[in-house]
Amino acid sequence: MPKTCILIGAPIDSGQRRPGCLMGPAAYRVAGLGRALTDLGHAVEDRGDVAPGPLPAVAAPDPRLHALPETIGWTIALKEAVEDALGRGFPIVMGGDHSLALGTVAGAAAHAAAVGRPLFLLWLDAHSDFHTLQTTTSGNLHGVPVAYAAGRDGFDGFPPFPAPLPPERICLFGIRSVDPEEHAALLLHDISIIDMRVIDEFGICAPMREFLEKVRAANGMLHVSLDVDFVDPAHAPAVGTTVPGGATVREAHLVMELLHESGLVTSLDLVELNPFLDERGRTARLMVELAASIMGRKVFDRPTRGFG
Numbered sequence: 062m063p064k065t066c067i068l069i070g071a072p073i074d075s076g077q078r079r080p081g082c083l084m085g086p087a088a089y090r091v092a093g094l095g096r097a098l099t100d101l102g103h104a105v106e107d108r109g110d111v112a113p114g115p116l117p118a119v120a121a122p123d124p125r126l127h128a129l130p131e132t133i134g135w136t137i138a139l140k141e142a143v144e145d146a147l148g149r150g151f152p153i154v155m156g157g158d159h160s161l162a163l164g165t166v167a168g169a170a171a172h173a174a175a176v177g178r179p180l181f182l183l184w185l186d187a188h189s190d191f192h193t194l195q196t197t198t199s200g201n202l203h204g205v206p207v208a209y210a211a212g213r214d215g216f217d218g219f220p221p222f223p224a225p226l227p228p229e230r231i232c233l234f235g236i237r238s239v240d241p242e243e244h245a246a247l248l249l250h251d252i253s254i255i256d257m258r259v260i261d262e263f264g265i266c267a268p269m270r271e272f273l274e275k276v277r278a279a280n281g282m283l284h285v286s287l288d289v290d291f292v293d294p295a296h297a298p299a300v301g302t303t304v305p306g307g308a309t310v311r312e313a314h315l316v317m318e319l320l321h322e323s324g325l326v327t328s329l330d331l332v333e334l335n336p337f338l339d340e341r342g343r344t345a346r347l348m349v350e351l352a353a354s355i356m357g358r359k360v361f362d363r364p365t366r367g368f369g
């Protein structure tokens with residue numbers, strides 16, 4: 062079904078300390094994201110880059126936290142942009158580091174609450190991003206958005222998360238790097254953890270279908286947050302936090318294809334692309350191809366004539 066894709070540039074790199082992610086939206090445009098979507102028959106509206114809101118005055122900001130006021134400013138601006146876009150079409154947020162999901166998931170949650178549907182969150186990532194402002198050891202706020210969405214305490218200065226997601230509506234998929242504080246907290250929450258070991262053992266399809274069935278049964282909306290580092294750095298080198306042992310190109314496409322076939326996805330983040338670290342644009346191009354797959358690009362319809 063053709064959609065109105067609303068491209069939202071989110072040139073943020075304050076969620077971590079390696080400059081470059083702010084070039085992400087430009088790289089997606091150069092790599093042809095808009096064209097790939099139009100070729101699939103979708104309408105595309107590029108609403109340009111979001112500017113962060115004015116820096117909020119944060120009372121006694123903890124010096125361990127990197128760029129807290131900036132991140133709060135972005136959160137407020139992106140929440141608004143995504144909530145507004147969901148009222149009109151299918152938002153695709155071009156990041157920017159993963160701290161942008163503080164705002165995008167909040168915007169999706171606000172929209173879902175307004176239309177009376179439950180929001181689900183699929184986190185395709187090497188990391189669990191489940192720190193709070195108190196537990197983060199790096200102080201990098203791209204490591205906290207899942208905790209914010211789950212309604213964990215310890216987000217002073219941030220707007221309260223609208224309708225926090227019960228843990229059973231969150232699925233971490235592809236993870237292989239979890240800090241000790243996140244590990245301890247995850248054991249106390251009933252979040253689906255499809256780590257790389259599960260994927261090695263059972264493949265992509267069974268765990269993904271199980272999660273999608275939950276979304277379907279609840280008539281849920283589904284926000285997908287795709288971190289470049291979900292894919293193995295051998296195929297996707299343009300990212301600051303590489304972790305070996307990630308998804309192959311085919312596994313990543315298969316995830317996207319299953320998501321498309323489910324018809325359940327309602328919004329998408331593309332995060333952590335750092336074009337400064339790329340090799341002749343290959344990571345940007347791969348991310349555009351994955352975005353095309355989730356929006357319906359395929360080689361043959363299923364079943365093919367030979368099998369299935």
Ligand SMILES: NC(=[NH2+])NCCC[C@H](N)C(=O)O
Binds near residue numbers: 188198240333
């Ligand atoms: N979105 C990401 N790449 N997150 C990486 C987070 C790494 C680490 N857990 C931290 O908190 O600093």
Ligand SMILES: [Mn+2]
Binds near residue numbers: 159190203288
């Ligand atoms: Mn991440």
